Amino acid sequence: MDNNKISYNWPEFAPRRSQDLPPAYHDCGQFYFFKCDRFLETGKLVTENTFGLEVPESEVQDIDNEEDWKIAEIKYDLLRKINYK
Secondary structure, eight states: OBTTBOOOSSGGGTTSOGGGSOOOOOOOOSOOOOOHHHHHHHOOSSOTTOOOOOOOGGGOOOOSSHHHHHHHHHHHHHHHHHHTO
16 A cells, blocks of 8 residues: 555456355464474475365454454454354
């Protein structure tokens, strides 16, 4: 964003609905399992032999600011209510 103007990261997808695009995943940073010696050797968390776990959106929350924290608290409260019934 420059001078409050917005632009697409991927303009080729601008005319498409997000639900028409292939699913996209990102690292939620919750946990990593790896061999320490291999990590120290390569310095990489993600290698050609890395597998992912799909975590429901309702059970994760990236916390980078106070608004994210509020959303995390709401999700936590809802999950507690659901699990205690």
